[in-house]
Amino acid sequence: MVSSHQEDFLDLPSADFVASVMPISHFQLDLETGVFSFDKNFGPMLGRPAIARMTMDDFFATALPYERKVVELKLLTIKQGYSSTLNFSIQLLDSSGVMQLLEWSSVVDSDARTENCAGIRLRGIFRRVSDSSTGQRDLMQSERWFMEVLEESPHALYRIDIKKNRFDYVSKGFANALGMTREEVLATPYSEFLKFHPDDAEQLIKVRDEIYKNQNGGRFTMYMEFRFLLKTGKYIWLNDTFTLVPGPDGQLAYQVGFGSVIEERKQLEEQLRQSNELLEERVKQRTIELHQANEALTRLMGQRQELEKKLLEISERERRFMGRELHDGLCQQIVGVMCMFEAVRTRLARKKVAEESELTMMRDFLQDSVMQIRTLSRGLCPLALDPHSVGAALSTLAVQT
Numbered sequence: 150m151v152s153s154h155q156e157d158f159l160d161l162p163s164a165d166f167v168a169s170v171m172p173i174s175h176f177q178l179d180l181e182t183g184v185f186s187f188d189k190n191f192g193p194m195l196g197r198p199a200i201a202r203m204t205m206d207d208f209f210a211t212a213l214p215y216e217r218k219v220v221e222l223k224l225l226t227i228k229q230g231y232s233s234t235l236n237f238s239i240q241l242l243d244s245s246g247v248m249q250l251l252e253w254s255s256v257v258d259s260d261a262r263t264e265n266c267a268g269i270r271l272r273g274i275f276r277r278v279s280d281s282s283t284g285q286r287d288l289m290q291s292e293r294w295f296m297e298v299l300e301e302s303p304h305a306l307y308r309i310d311i312k313k314n315r316f317d318y319v320s321k322g323f324a325n326a327l328g329m330t331r332e333e334v335l336a337t338p339y340s341e342f343l344k345f346h347p348d349d350a351e352q353l354i355k356v357r358d359e360i361y362k363n364q365n366g367g368r369f370t371m372y373m374e375f376r377f378l379l380k381t382g383k384y385i386w387l388n389d390t391f392t393l394v395p396g397p398d399g400q401l402a403y404q405v406g407f408g409s410v411i412e413e414r415k416q417l418e419e420q421l422r423q424s425n426e427l428l429e430e431r432v433k434q435r436t437i438e439l440h441q442a443n444e445a446l447t448r449l450m451g452q453r454q455e456l457e458k459k460l461l462e463i464s465e466r467e468r469r470f471m472g473r474e475l476h477d478g479l480c481q482q483i484v485g486v487m488c489m490f491e492a493v494r495t496r497l498a499r500k501k502v503a504e505e506s507e508l509t510m511m512r513d514f515l516q517d518s519v520m521q522i523r524t525l526s527r528g529l530c531p532l533a534l535d536p537h538s539v540g541a542a543l544s545t546l547a548v549q550t
Contacts, residue, residue, distance in 0.1 A: 172190075172194050172276065172277035173190065173194075173274050173275070173276045173277075174187055174188055174190040174191035174194050174274065174275045174276075175187070175188045175190075175272075175273070175274050176188070176191065176255075176272070176273060176274070176275060177258070177270060177271065177272045178205075178255070178270065178271040178272075178273075179268075179269075179270050180224065180227065180228060180269040180270065180271065181268055181269065183204060183205040183206075184202055184203070184204055184205070185202065185203045185204075185205070185208055186201065186202055187200055187201060187202070187203070191275060194249075194251075194275070194277050195211070195241060195242075195243040195244060195249060196243045196244035196245060197243070197244050211241045211242045212239060212240060212241050212242070213240055213248070216239050216240065218300060219237070219239075220237075220239065220253075222300070222331075223235055223237060225331065225332065225335065226317070227257060227269065227271070228269065229332075229335050229336065231315070231317055231335075233256060233257040233259075234254075234255065234256050234257070235253060235254070235255045235256075235271070235273070236252075236253070236254050236255075237252075237253055238250055238251065238252050238253070238278070239251055239253055249277055250277070250278050251275045251276065251277055251278065252275070252276040252277075252278050253273065253275060254273050254274055254276070255271040255272060255273025255274075256271065256272065256273060257269060257270070257271060258270040258271065258272050300320055300321050300322075301321070301322075302320060302322050303322050303409065304320075304322050304407050304408065304409045305319075305320060305322050305323035305326045305327075305387075305389075305407060305408045305409060306318075306319070306320035306322065306323055306406075306407045307319045307320065307323050307405070307406060307407070308403060308404070308405045309339050309403055309404040309405070310402075310403050311339070311393075311401045311402060311403055311404060312396075312400075312402060312403075314338050314339045314340055315335070315338060315339055316334055316335050316337075316339065316342075317335075317403075319331055319334045319335060322409075326387070326408075326409065326410050327377065327379065328379050328380055328381065329380065344377060344378035345375050345376065345377065345378075346375065346376035346377075346378070346384050348376075349375040349376055350375075353373055353375055356371070356373070357371065357373075357393075361393065361401075367395065368392065368393065368394050368395060369392070369393060370390065370391065370392040370393075371390075371391065371393075372388065372389070372390045373388070373389055374386065374387070374388045374389075374411065375387060375389070385410060385412045386410070386411045386412045386414070386415040387408050387409070387410055387411065388408050388409060388411050389406050389407075389408035390406055390407060390408065391404050391405065391406025391407075391408075392404070392405055392406065472525075472526040472527070473526070475522050475525055475526040476522070476523060476526030476527070479522060480519055480522040480523055480526065483515055483518055483519050483522065484519055486515060487512055487515040487516060487519065490508055490511055490512045490515060491512055493508060494508040494509055494512060
């Protein structure tokens with residue numbers, strides 16, 4: 150894991166003098182092999198024996214769990230050629246179990262850089278700052294927390310150097326959302342990265358350029374939703390809220406933004422749209438059916454009213470007919486019988502026959518019956534008030550007899 154042989158330490162004549170003045174250790178880091186080389190001061194600075202060499206795995210075993218992600222992200226910018234210097238703070242565990250804050254300052258050893266980023270070597274110093282700056286330690290802790298939020302956020306966070314046509318930062322969530330590695334994203338020119346759906350691309354660029362024009366070349370922020378083509382050939386829905394920032398020359402310098410995958414939301418919106426269309430179609434169909442039912446009901450009500458009218462007419466006609474029959478038929482016949490009874494009674498009265506009184510009684514009964522029939526017929530067929538109704542009544546009587 151480590152080596153402490155004298156010949157393995159960095160040969161820096163001034164190391165002992167520097168260590169006597171301030172807590173500093175020189176180091177080199179071979180990015181190809183992932184091995185640190187230190188001078189004699191690195192181990193004692195952490196309360197440990199002198200350490201000549203250490204792998205990156207062993208180095209990060211003494212750091213906070215998240216420190217490795219932060220450092221690897223920074224080293225990635227070196228490997229991709231976006232930077233040649235690194236300056237940041239890191240916390241390492243000393244021999245007593247206390248976290249010590251170290252300041253990492255390094256540059257790329259240009260003599261060691263080869264083609265395809267092989268053989269890149271960093272040289273620099275570690276400086277212990279735990280004793281001198283509690284505020285700085287707190288600040289660096291806040292910075293690490295902030296970086297952790299950026300890295301672990303499910304949202305896609307990024308920054309684009311427009312002039313270099315490349316991403317200079319992408320979060321893990323950004324790469325994961327697109328089904329790519331961080332290295333693939335950083336290595337892809339931004340102009341080749343824009344793989345929008347044909348139906349979205351022209352409109353998005355048009356809106357963006359129009360807003361930029363209206364802002365007179367100034368800084369502006371916008372929100373968009375679009376479909377992005379994955380490596381698998383499938384489109385997914387993304388949203389993006391970004392800010393375009395111009396440089397001192399008035400030209401766009403960089404773009405920073407965040408977004409997320411909204412595929413599930415779009416599917417739900419599509420299902421909702423289809424449900425609304427189906428509901429509207431059903432409402433329309435039910436409205437048509439209700440209108441047809443109302444029309445049928447109106448027709449039935451009209452037919453019923455017509456039928457009731459005819460029934461009333463028939464009832465009225467029959468009632469009048471019965472009234473006339475009683476008055477002009479039965480009543481007249483009874484009157485005739487009563488007249489014959491009266492004639493017989495008169496003859497018998499002249500002859501002084503005893504039964505004449507009984508005939509008188511029968512005549513009175515017949516007379517009462519005639520009065521009752523006339524009353525009933527007038528109720529069934531009342532006399533019309535029209536002065537011309539007599540002729541009409543006689544005509545009707547003539548037809549019916």
